[in-house]
Amino acid sequence: MLVSGAATGASPREAETQRALHEAERSSSEQLAARRDAADRAARAAAEAMRLAHARVEAAAKLRQAEAATAAAAARVDALAQRRRDAEQRVQERAVALQPLLPLIERLSLYPAETLLAVPAPPDQALRGVLVLQGLAREIEIETEALRRDQAEVDAAADALRLEAPHLAEAETAQKREADALDQQIGAAQRDQAAAEAEANQAASQAALAASRMESLRAALASIEAQRKADEAKAREDAQRAEKLKHTAEAQEARKREAVAARPSGVGTIASGAGPHGQLQPPVIGVVVRGWGEQTDGGPATGLSYHAPPGARVISPCGGRVVFAEPFRSYGLLLIVDCGGGYHVVLAGFERLDVKAGQSVLAGEPVGVMPNWEPGSAAKRPALYVELRRDGTPVNPAPWLRSSG
Known part of the structure; x- marks a missing residue:
């Protein structure tokens, strides 16, 4: 009876153990399936974000064609x-110089004989004086006619520009509408991406905040690079610790964070040791007005x-x-x-x-907008400043920029 009781007492424990084992296996399978589903969703979201980013690059390329026409106009x-200002200045200077003679020229044009007889000089000298005055009058007429021609040319160009402007504005409005829609879709896709990238974005924002307090651009870049290396080291330590504890999922997540910190994500990044040869896209439609090494106040x-x-879209060169991505000094x-x-x-x-800081960008993807300005105005025009730095040191970006033609 004692043996029989012991046997019957062991059976419920074994059954409980089996149930616990099956429950653990089922829970593990569900967790694995959930992780796979999450990974699949993240991959689909990342692929959709990349597709939309490429579409945004194409939209920006079309917009730049319209901007090129705007730039030419x-x-x-x-x-x-x-040219009009120069002509007006020449006429004004001539008028000032001839101002004392204008009453005499006017009288000569109205009463030539009386004016000639009234000159207190021998007839031959008086005649030469009158001829000189008449020559000056003709010169004024020539200057005035030149100004009229210049003004007519300016007016004709302004009329042509007014006729062209609505078409350009319509194209730019359509492109902006498309870009805004893409921005919203990209933002929605980015919100669905993996937590590792969200953490990387947060770390990048913190690094940017610290960099904004630096006194110089070189110090800011050094601060950002130091933070990146610290993030990379921390992620590596987390991965090693998780691997030692056999926490495979946590280790994989930490390795992803390490990879994100170690290099920028996105397509078209510059490889270490790469040469120039036009690897960068021109960031904006326009002309270079100050080159590398030219003298400045600093x-x-x-x-x-x-x-x-005016209002040109700026793209990422790489x-x-x-x-x-914020104000700095x-x-x-x-x-x-x-x-x-x-x-x-x-x-x-x-x-x-x-x-914003932490965001991945493609080469050619829009990143910002230039200020508006009024063509034809004598006011100072806004400029986009472009630097390329290698390990924190400026290098000439010109060989790296491909031809915009």
């Missing part, structure tokens, strides 16, 4: 307006300055990760993109930024 208006220029059409709104390989692109002079 604005340049024509600027040139004609300057010494030789360490970047390029562009004049762009694929990579935004590490700074005298630069105003400043954008820094980590292009990989130790290279950073620095852009300044924005009216508006459309990206």
